Amino acid sequence: MAPSSNKVPSYASQFKYVDLSFPFENVLHVQLKRPPVNAFNEEFWREYGTAFDQIGQDPTVRVVVLSSAVDKAFSAGVDLSDLLALPRHEDIGRRALLTPAVHGVAFGLALDALGAVDVRWAAEDVAFSIREVDVGLAADIGTLARFPKLVGDLSWLYEVAFSGRVFGAQEALQFGLVSRVVPGSREKVVKAALEFAEGIARKSPVAVSGVKRFIAHALDHSVDAALEYQATWGAFALQAKDLSESAAAAKRKQKIEYENLGVLERRKAKL
Structure with missing residues (x-):
């Protein structure tokens, strides 16, 4: 970069x-x-x-x-x-x-x-x-x-x-x-x-956003509640392009340029 x-x-x-x-x-x-x-x-x-x-x-x-x-x-x-x-x-x-x-x-x-x-x-x-x-x-x-x-x-x-x-x-x-x-x-x-x-x-904005939110949420909730939250948030993450594009780039041994986290995705990321 x-x-x-x-x-x-x-x-x-x-x-x-x-x-x-x-x-x-x-x-x-x-x-x-x-x-x-x-x-x-x-x-x-x-x-x-x-x-x-x-x-x-x-x-x-x-x-x-x-x-x-x-x-x-x-x-x-x-x-x-x-x-x-x-x-x-x-x-x-x-x-x-x-x-x-x-x-x-x-x-x-x-x-x-x-x-x-x-x-x-x-x-x-x-x-x-x-x-x-x-x-x-x-x-x-x-x-x-x-x-x-x-x-x-x-x-x-x-x-x-x-x-x-x-x-x-x-x-x-x-x-x-x-x-x-x-x-x-x-x-x-x-x-x-x-x-x-x-x-x-350089990393996936969806993944980085998830890490930040998972840790912050876990500080104030039980393990069970944190896992439930992560499953809900993860369902959104799976709809993003980052995971599939990362896998494809890894197979081709190429670097990947991720798209920015859009406004709609940011709203979903506040779940």
Whole structure:
């Protein structure tokens, strides 16, 4: 899959704090850009949500890499001058396959956002903190709703949430918050995440969508319920062209270019 010369989607120009580009076909790179540390004020937070709403309607996007365009931080969290203005109960989970490449400071709201994604990678220079406790809040936009299902040690989660202390990449890896630590800083982790995303974008969009939904559904349901859901969803997948085309391409020992997941198929994929 060749680079696409950083083409930009048609809806990219409406955003002030979010840069959108296609470094590879079907791979959208989303970069946060509110220097010096990407602190979220109300405008930035709403723009972030709007950007992902638009991305969710774009059938050409198969994988999203989320990173920061500033050297110092992924995000320092909430801009305290706008603390009370941010929506407190907005669900920031998204249906697109999302891989953040995190470096530098990642405090507070940055962790809320990371809890809602799929594959989390960090640069070795990252500094995480569930910082809300130090401004008189419990993290209420995702961290404490999602992290108990993500990390492998609730005692550790209580510790870092109660204290607000800073922890690094290796500790995050140890407890399952990230799955990979990339040596270096911003450029290295972004490069690694984009290469990973390019590989995933080559695979069947129906299959990738199924993997994401099966895992998410299984977290909140019994094994029997998960199997029933998967059978229902799988009936849709069997109607798609991807399986038959994959088998035919394998026999011919040829590579296959899958069609994008269409709007109708996306609706069915929400079963």
